[in-house]
Amino acid sequence: MSPLLVEDYLEISYRADLDLLVARWLLPIELPRMQEGYQLLLEAAQAGNCRRWLLDVRRRLNTHQVGAQWMVSTFLPQLGAQLGGRTRLAYLLAPVYLRDAAADSAFPPPAYFEGKPYIGERFIEENTAIAWLREEVAD
Template sequence: MLPAAPEFVEVTHRADLDVLLIRWMRKVTLEEMCAGYHYVLERAAEHRCRQWLLDARRRFNTDRDGAHWMITSFLPTLHARLGGRTYLAYLLVPVIMRDVEADAAFPPASFFEGKPFAAERFIDEREAVAWLQEARQQPVA
């Protein structure tokens, strides 16, 4: 049985797209972020869904501590739970894309080469969904 959903994140499985839609409802602490992602992973495992659209426009915070936790602790667990490469499309407000600290916290595209997970940032939801749909065409690794 899944734990109760945290009040700061909404998770919906879009079966028509096979995309997990994750909406962060407000700015979160590092502890809340970690709890939220663990909840998301449980929902993803329930649906065997490896394409995630993360709407972080309300969350409005990206920091080095959170990025470090994602890269070193969380993302490496996805392959074992979900059985293939997981794709994370982050939907952000444009100002985050221009924020030097937030930009430095997000790894460059080369970081994801050969890893069982990939992530990209978007300001347009259609582009994010298109990227995820293209990812679905990749062979399961």
């Protein structure tokens, strides 16, 4: 798996064996860099027609309400039209973030994703995240 893109804060790779994009955030970032990074990820997904994304945010360290609000109000709603189907986003987190009330409240509950052109879930183990991404469900 060779990187498609490497920035100082983000590496995007494609796993052809699993048909998924892997985005690894390399350091803490502010909102403008987060927005730029997700746009780069969308462009890579469009180029490869890939709707399965593994998002490793363990080193990003800054899940917050403003970024989450931008994701659900601006970025995620465009995925269906841009990618032609439902996109699956598996977030790989450090275990401490699953116990952090602020980070937890920034992530929508499962019912939020019903009927949306995307679905997201959080994981602490990469293999479990990949298995979820690979599930054949009516997306």
